[in-house]
Amino acid sequence: MFVKRLQDDRHRIAHISITMGPIRLRRISPLTVVVIVLLCIGAITFLLSPSSRDSASAKLRKASAASNPLSPPTSPFRKQSSRSNGKRVPPPVVHYYLNNVTTSPNPVANRETVLILTPLARFYQEYWDNLLKLTYPHELITLAFIIPKTREGNAATLALQEQITKTQTSGPEEKRFASIIIERQDFDPPIPSQDESERHKMENQKPRRAAMSRARNSLLFTTLGPSTSWVLWLDADIIETPPTLIQDLAEHNKPIIVPNCFQRYIDPETKKPAERPYDFNSWQDSDIAQKLGESMGPEDILLEGYGEMPTYRVLMAYLEERNGDPKLEVPLDGVGGTALLVKAEVHRDGAMFPPFSFYHLIETEGFAKMAKRLGWSSTGLPNYKVRFQYFPRRNSH
DSSP, rough: OHHHHHHHHHHHHHHHHHEEEEEEEEOOHHHHHHHHHHHHHHHHHHHHSHHHHHHHHHHHHHSBSSTTTTTTSSBBBBOOEEEEEEEOOOOOOOOOGGGGGGOOSOOOTOOOOEEEEEOOOSSSHHHHHHHOOOOOOOGGGGEEEEOOHHHHHHHHHHHHHHHHIIIIIIOOGGOOOEEEEEOSSSSOOOSOOHHHHTTTTTGGGHHHHHHEEEHHHHHHHHOOOOTEEEEEEETEEEEOOOTHHHHHHHTTOSSEEEEEEHHHEEEEETTTTEEEEOOOOOEEEEHHHHHHHHHHHHHHHOSSOTTTSSSOOGGGGGGGTTOOTTOOEESSSSSOSSSSEEEHHHTTOOOOSSSSSSSTOHHHHHHHHHHHHTTTTEEEEEEEEEEEEEOOOOOOO
């Protein structure tokens, strides 16, 4: 019986095959092929378009935004309703695992956040334009400023806010920063003028740099969040850096690293553009400087770059070689703060900017000494340059 049914099934299948005939594939017209290709190209163009990238960036920014005002200051806070069904909703408890915060030679691949800190007395448009040129992903960058409560500070605040509004609201999404913080100093500046000649007078150095230390510490302690990997100190008058500044410095994977700061000017003799060393606070110590410090009172400080106080230290400013290797490293005992990249864990360990005589050092030089006492070394790049604002003629240092 089973064999009979099987034979009947075979006959049915054969009959169906004969009835239907051979199955033929439908021919696709050239016009259809062209339409399919155009659709594929359109889809790829849409996915790779700036608007698509902007949308992805916007989602990333929204996902990383703080959900309550008690969140870390470096997280952008999006104000939301604090009430649900008429009842006040308490902020959530957030856990942070600092062991998961990395500082690596490849910070972009590891999505490491950078906090750029700038004490700002005057606003220079070139400074802001240079910030916008940085190629480090801006959604990983938080900017923070501290500005004195002076007439110049008020003008700087207005100019800064104008540029922030332009960048953060109407500018391209890829140029917008994750968060921007503006703070105002709660103490008066020690010297009324911010002219270069006044700032660099020897008698003004201790009070000026003590005030700068207080400003730096206030800015640091109120903005450093638990997810911050790197802190870039960048002076407001640094108007020219390589666009890859953050990646280039982080690639060395040093706890504290500083480039060489130069200044462009017009040479009075040749009448041609030239450049000269500017920051003399990055140095290697000398026996003469140490002995000089031993002879000083407890509140006295050593100053660099002044003929009245020869220290005979090795200054990184003069170690620059024409067409030298920009990756060349030298160990340092003191650092300048015009452009200074610091691993956030160094600051978390307690290294700050002493506004007092610390081993006869103060501010950024004192910071390097304090970091060294905590086990962190400082490194300089004599052939890697950033540039201070342009001056038409040389002023006394």
